[in-house]
Amino acid sequence: GAVVSQHPSWVICKSGTSVKIECRSLDFQATTMFWYRQFPKQSLMLMATSNEGSKATYEQGVEKDKFLINHASLTLSTLTVTSAHPEDSSFYICSARDAEEGLNTEAFFGQGTRLTVV
Amino acid sequence: RKEVEQDPGPFNVPEGATVAFNCTYSNSASQSFFWYRQDCRKEPKLLMSVYSSGNEDGRFTAQLNRASQYISLLIRDSKLSDSATYLCVPYYGQNFVFGPGTRLSVLP
Numbered sequence: 405g406a407v408v409s410q411h412p413s414w415v416i417c418k419s420g421t422s423v424k425i426e427c428r429s430l431d432f433q434a435t436t437m438f439w440y441r442q443f444p445k446q447s448l449m450l451m452a453t454s455n456e457g458s459k460a461t462y463e464q465g466v467e468k469d470k471f472l473i474n475h476a477s478l479t480l481s482t483l484t485v486t487s488a489h490p491e492d493s494s495f496y497i498c499s500a501r502d503a504e505e506g507l508n509t510e511a512f513f514g515q516g517t518r519l520t521v522v
Numbered sequence: 523r524k525e526v527e528q529d530p531g532p533f534n535v536p537e538g539a540t541v542a543f544n545c546t547y548s549n550s551a552s553q554s555f556f557w558y559r560q561d562c563r564k565e566p567k568l569l570m571s572v573y574s575s576g577n578e579d580g581r582f583t584a585q586l587n588r589a590s591q592y593i594s595l596l597i598r599d600s601k602l603s604d605s606a607t608y609l610c611v612p613y614y615g616q617n618f619v620f621g622p623g624t625r626l627s628v629l630p
Contacts, residue, residue: 447622497565511618513565
């Protein structure tokens, strides 16, 4: 099946620094990728929808200047958490759908990135 | 009304039990439906798609009722390895909308 690779799996950074997370679709093209955040014991919350070659669409309440998304190719989207603070510590997950498939095609998820800001 | 509602549980059931999860969704324009499972501190993984006529995959049966905007998942003969959080996921437009999940613990 389709594979989405996310890197890094976990990262610890100092408050005020920036962290970049990469999401790659390995064997399919993804015109659209999704970025989610999940706090402990809570559900996945969509942060933004990333479209190849255009600006990302952010959900209400998500700061686009803080969470920079770049989707430069059909197989790579990146999320940069800028000036990270402890409250940004969370589990970040990307997902993608195969652009060629129909409506009943599921989303494939990356392994997730556990970010801890100290 | 929330977009997707699920009973958070936890459902604590003995091995071999049959357990059912329900999910309601608010957007009648939802085009596709999925059940995902998520293990602690891991990414969600697809359990099964949900088709209009209902579908079965081994011990798992999914049903969809578009008129009532309701989806269900039935697990028969529960195994210890079924312990996870089960996420109901309607899809519309370009978005997968995740429910809060129902936590299942299968006990020996």
